[in-house]
Amino acid sequence: MASGQEQLDYVAEVIASGRAEPSAYQFSYASPTHSWSAPLVAIPCIECGKRTARTLPYCPRCLGMVAHCRLGRTELRDARGERYAFLGLFAHDPSQPAGARVFAPEQLVLPYLGEVRDSVDWLTERYGQHTVPYGFKHGAAQRYTDSALIRGAGASINTATPALRNNLVFRDAEPLAAIVATEPIYNGDELLLDYGPYYKVDEPHVAFETSTRAANAVRSGGAPGFRRPTNRGGTAWVPPLPPLR
Numbered sequence: 309m310a311s312g313q314e315q316l317d318y319v320a321e322v323i324a325s326g327r328a329e330p331s332a333y334q335f336s337y338a339s340p341t342h343s344w345s346a347p348l349v350a351i352p353c354i355e356c357g358k359r360t361a362r363t364l365p366y367c368p369r370c371l372g373m374v375a376h377c378r379l380g381r382t383e384l385r386d387a388r389g390e391r392y393a394f395l396g397l398f399a400h401d402p403s404q405p406a407g408a409r410v411f412a413p414e415q416l417v418l419p420y421l422g423e424v425r426d427s428v429d430w431l432t433e434r435y436g437q438h439t440v441p442y443g444f445k446h447g448a449a450q451r452y453t454d455s456a457l458i459r460g461a462g463a464s465i466n467t468a469t470p471a472l473r474n475n476l477v478f479r480d481a482e483p484l485a486a487i488v489a490t491e492p493i494y495n496g497d498e499l500l501l502d503y504g505p506y507y508k509v510d511e512p513h514v515a516f517e518t519s520t521r522a523a524n525a526v527r528s529g530g531a532p533g534f535r536r537p538t539n540r541g542g543t544a545w546v547p548p549l550p551p552l553r
């Protein structure tokens with residue numbers, strides 16, 4: 309697996325060379341003050357060159373072969389016991405049988421890849437004072453990662469309530485945060501990450517979704533599981549394809 313620095317350098321090089329392009333997946337965000345949609349950035353997979361957008365810097369197949377993770381429907385359930393419709397990330401080593409140990413305690417699972425900048429202004433411009441759904445604040449003063457549009461594989465990891473069920477934590481590592489196992493994780497287990505004390509889970513009136521239908525769903529009144537803000541005011545804004553730090 310490429311190191312965090314190598315992943316960041318690779319994505320920056322792809323963007324600088326003009327080989328990044330908009331994907332078919334749309335990220336949509338809505339809060340009382342900010343509302344916008346933009347396509348996820350698609351790049352060639354760092355391993356095989358196949359175009360990919362949701363599990364950067366790998367395509368889904370190389371993510372399994374190299375980083376031993378797989379995107380799939382989450383196993384988390386709501387208060388009524390219904391399984392949520394959104395995606396999650398699972399331990400997945402195709403060379404090992406089901407139930408084999410894939411990650412040991414303290415092992416690096418993934419770097420947290422996304423846009424990294426040494427300022428908070430660009431996040432305030434995107435989200436106002438509301439939740440940055442795929443944001444991470446580094447320990448270093450004023451350094452932030454946002455994986456909303458440059459969607460690193462680690463950004464698809466959900467958090468569990470109660471937090472006791474989480475099997476991963478963030479570790480601040482330069483230039484990218486690291487996602488590290490806190491217990492043995494077995495082939496097929498869902499990866500569940502403690503987002504930390506500053507993350508606002510289920511903030512009222514904040515909605516976000518990634519799908520090929522998200523933009524239409526927002527316009528037509530919402531897809532299942534997509535909560536619309538009650539306040540329809542705010543700005544419509546599509547962020548440009550961003551530079552990396």
Ligand SMILES: [Zn+2]
Nearest residue numbers: 353356367370
């Ligand atoms: Zn690949």
